[in-house]
Amino acid sequence: xxxxxxxxxxxxxxxxxxxxxxxxxxxxxxxxxxxxxxxxxxxxxxxxxxxxxxxxxxxxxxxxxxxxxxxxxxxxxxxxxxxxxxxxxxxxxxxxxxxxxxxxxxxxxxxxxxxxxxxxxxx
Amino acid sequence: xxxxxxxxxxxxxxxxxxxxxxxxxxxxxxxxxxxxxxxxxxxxxxxxxxxxxxxxxxxxxxxxxxxxxxxxxxxxxxxxxxxxxxxxxxxxxxxxxxxxxxxxxxxxxxxxxxxxxxxxxxxxxxxxxxxxxxxxxxxxxxxxxxxxxxxxx
Numbered sequence: 001x002x003x004x005x006x007x008x009x010x011x012x013x014x015x016x017x018x019x020x021x022x023x024x025x026x027x028x029x030x031x032x033x034x035x036x037x038x039x040x041x042x043x044x045x046x047x048x049x050x051x052x053x054x055x056x057x058x059x060x061x062x063x064x065x066x067x068x069x070x071x072x073x074x075x076x077x078x079x080x081x082x083x084x085x086x087x088x089x090x091x092x093x094x095x096x097x098x099x100x101x102x103x104x105x106x107x108x109x110x111x112x113x114x115x116x117x118x119x120x121x122x123x
Numbered sequence: 124x125x126x127x128x129x130x131x132x133x134x135x136x137x138x139x140x141x142x143x144x145x146x147x148x149x150x151x152x153x154x155x156x157x158x159x160x161x162x163x164x165x166x167x168x169x170x171x172x173x174x175x176x177x178x179x180x181x182x183x184x185x186x187x188x189x190x191x192x193x194x195x196x197x198x199x200x201x202x203x204x205x206x207x208x209x210x211x212x213x214x215x216x217x218x219x220x221x222x223x224x225x226x227x228x229x230x231x232x233x234x235x236x237x238x239x240x241x242x243x244x245x246x247x248x249x250x251x252x253x254x255x256x257x258x259x260x261x262x263x264x265x266x267x268x269x270x271x272x273x274x275x276x
Contacts, residue, residue: 010235011207011208011210011211011214012203012204012207013190013193013194013204013207013208013211014211016193016194016195017141017193017194020195058214058233058235059235060235086218087214087215087217087218087219087221087233088218088221088233089218089222090221090222090225107218108141108214108215108218109136109137109140109141109215110140110141111140
């Protein structure tokens with residue numbers, strides 16, 4: 001059965017760039033789902049079988065940290081690995097993200113190799 | 124506070140890593156009122172140990188070229204994708220500056236980026252008399268500008 005990734009970012013452009021970077025990194029997902037904020041991401045996780053999540057932090061409505069916290073409190077989805085992909089990768093923010101279960105972080109701007117190095121071991 | 128070099132470094136890294144368009148910076152604008160031939164601007168706020176507004180100003184051809192390169196497709200009109208793409212560039216620029224200043228123990232937080240479009244953008248105050256840095260960058264399709272207005276108080 002193929003793998004499914006959920007890309008969470010309020011920027012449609014960045015979601016497209018991340019999708020392209022996944023292909024360039026050789027990470028061929030059968031299904032790429034998209035969400036524009038944390039609320040949409042939670043809804044997508046409830047409706048789909050997702051193997052890994054790539055999430056921005058700085059988003060309106062529900063930001064990436066709020067999404068992680070909510071996800072960590074739901075037993076049905078709490079074990080799905082999440083990698084943060086954001087301009088915000090300071091130690092304090094990443095420590096908070098990891099406290100809610102984030103498995104790693106990729107800083108924008110990024111290369112496909114960096115995506116592969118961070119995401120590959122989780123698949 | 125050294126803004127110009129940080130802005131140039133950030134812009135060159137973003138364009139080299141994720142947009143794949145060749146750019147070359149010019150010297151920061153040093154004269155007074157200048158009408159920049161721009162049709163779309165994206166901006167993002169920074170606050171903390173100082174306050175700033177970082178903006179990216181583009182003429183239509185430049186904005187279409189940048190957006191097309193980011194999306195991997197031809198873009199013909201200034202639409203939501205163009206404003207979104209420039210907003211994301213401003214977001215990455217601000218994130219780079221946040222990290223660069225953090226290394227100097229200057230703490231900053233970022234707002235959510237926003238973008239507007241119109242006939243032209245007028246830069247009406249002198250960079251030498253106000254806390255403002257404007258750096259032009261050259262693309263094959265024309266110039267774009269990265270502007271930072273800041274208050275150290």
